[in-house]
Amino acid sequence: MNKAVTVYPAIIDDLITNPGIGFTTAPGLMSDVDDVYDNRGEQVEKYKFTQDSRTYNHPDSKVYFCSARWRDVEVAKGEYRWEVLEQKLDYAKSLGCTAVVRCSPYALNQEDDIPEWFRTEVPEEPEFPFWRVDPHTTRYVEYWSDFISAFAEKYDGHPVISSIDLTIVGAWGEGGGTEFLQPESIQRITDAYLDGFKTTPLQALLHDPLSSRIIKDRRAKVGFRVDCLGDMGGFHGEEWSHMNDFYPQNIQNFQMADAWQRAPILFEACWHMNDWHIQGWDIEYIIEETLKWHISSFNNKGTTVPEPWKDNIERWLKKMGYRYELRKFTYSSEVKAGGELDIASLWANVGVAPIYNQYPLVLRLRGKNGIYTLYSKEDIREWRPDEDIAWEESFSIPSEAAAGEYMLEIGIETGVKEIGNIKLAIEGYTDGYYPMGTVVIERG
Secondary structure, eight states: TTHHHEEOOOOOOOOOTTTOOEEEEOOGGGGSSSSSSOTTSEEOOOOOOOOOOSSSSSSSSEEEEEEEEHHHHEEEEEEOOTTTHHHHHHHHHHOOOOOEEEOOOOOSSSOOOOOOHHHHHOOOOOSSSTSSTTTSSSSSSHHHHHHHHHHHHHHHOOOOEEEEOOOSSGGGGSSSTTSSHHHHHHHHHHHHHHHHSSSOOOEEEOOHHHHHHHHHHOOOOOOEEEETTSSSSTTTTGGGOOHHHHHHHHHHHOOOOTTTGTTTTEEEEESSSHHHHHTTHHHHHHHHHHHTTTTEEOOOOTOOOOOOGGHHHHHHTTTTSSOEEEEEEEEEEETTTSSSEEEEEEEESSSSSSOOOOOEEEEEEEEETEEEEEEEOOOOOGGTTSSEEEEEEEEOOTTOOOOOEEEEEEOOOSSSSTOOOOOBBBOOOOOOOOEEEEEEEEEO
């Protein structure tokens, strides 16, 4: 490179929040909270994870879980009130969060039933746990697939949505009864998701081998989600638990151990983390298992983290999802308008998962005569953990660029102002970008 300059950014060990990873947000513990109570209603001492945290007794977050009921959105067959979901996405954005979205077909309570127009068509409910309507004898599969197709047409690639739950059947869409469906029924619903969501990542409930095999057969980019993380014997004592007798075996049996390479792995607490603490369950074992499974985010149901586990959770958060260190950056310090700016850099992803959203890596030249944004061709979704990442590229400087001195900055843009750009594990974050040094643009 002509007149190349090399910088070695200072790596930081701080807690950082980023879209799509970490704990889901806890709105009830944010801002001006007078008193803090655990999930059992017991008042606990207030504390924060960092001095500038906006959340008490819980880590800050840039992920929000939002659920919408089928009955609220499809108010008549083929007639959709998407504003129901829009309001929730706007709320997530107001918190500075991306959203994990689930549209659920129904739940157990009467107010969570299938849409009224469908119930009018099928007044009988089956004598079967977790099903509010029989998929074998009704048009459930057809109607739910049609809804998913419309959902995908409207929201695939939405900038606030980080990922979407692939829900097939069962209360809250959590899969109860999926194993009793016909393969062609699972196939039709799954195809509606896979054919519709080409950009936004998906995760399926890790519930039964049949739906997992159908996903695998299509070689689809689908991660998985489990909703009872932490259970070390809360249902059947030492005889059986999710952490020892279901998740480790079935991640392998369902052939989902490598799903993290294509789409996110999400977990939700069984009961609450405070219950784990009261039961005396091994938090380090729980954490290590999730890291082995390449976790991206964890839904703590908006409740408190036991303060004795604060250090454990900090360590967890620093590995959860992606975490980028820029270790070396070399660039051309003098370029001509209309010429090429060459860069070479060395990165590391020290998290346990890649980033799954198509966020652009950019360089900015910021000077008194304006800002020039240069978009990289690099797809950072390919930056895997535990691999050295050597990124080299040449950028064309606009021929109309004014001569002068510019600050060269690097950033990963989300495209949503309220969410902000991706934070790196280096010093220097300034309004979404990291300054690398100065570049002189010459003309003629």
